[in-house]
Amino acid sequence: MLLVGQLVLLGVGDRVAAHAAAGQMVSQIQKSQHLPNPPTVSIGGVPFLTQVATGRYRDIELGVRRIAVPTLCVDDIKVHLQGVHVPLRKAMADKLTTISIDRAVGTVRITYPDLNTFLSTEPGHLRVTPAGRALRLSAPVDVPMLGSVTAFGDLQASVTDNRLTLAPTGLGVKGLGSFQLPTGAVDTLTTTVPLTGLPMNLQLTAARTTPDGIEITAVADHLSLDTTQTGPTIHGC
Structure with missing residues (x-):
């Protein structure tokens, strides 16, 4: 019974940590990419606490809605960030100014x-x-x-x-x-x-038509997101 209770506490702690980390990621990514609105962020991988301790997150799903790039309205961008490096010590001290990412794989959707x-x-x-x-x-x-x-x-x-x-x-x-x-x-x-x-410096690789719009595959490798860098804000649409 004690073991079950410990497992429950670990599971709860794991999710609480994931939620807190996701909130910090939202703020840092919005700053670094000059987005008009906070992106949605979902952190995958279990157990999560191990990822926090090592400072390397295996898979983060990022969502950006309705931005102008530059004169065309992009309806939706979904990006999987693979190998996101966030040192625990800097994150805890709120001194996280750079996020390193091994690879980003995204889908950009344009409605007709x-x-x-x-x-x-x-x-x-x-x-x-x-x-x-x-x-x-x-x-x-x-x-x-x-x-x-x-x-x-x-x-x-x-x-x-x-x-x-x-x-x-x-x-x-x-x-x-x-x-x-x-x-x-x-x-x-x-x-x-x-x-x-495009956010994350995504580079287009392929495109296909669907009943709802054009979906474009885009990728980027070896990214370094600098939250201290100033620049023009991407406009919403």
């Missing part, structure tokens, strides 16, 4: 309404609509002898050189069906979406 808001300000007047897991486009283009027509087709999302690119495939013309558009017209429908300045 937010994407269309961004595209409305870009050349080409491109508009996108979901079709299951595919992405459809419509846009006015100028075609010799036809004048201004509405092109339609599919869009393929990809990542090249840390940039999200939306490129048309299988184009046609409204009222005429499949139609070979001039190369220049096709080029105007290829769009590069800026995603610079």
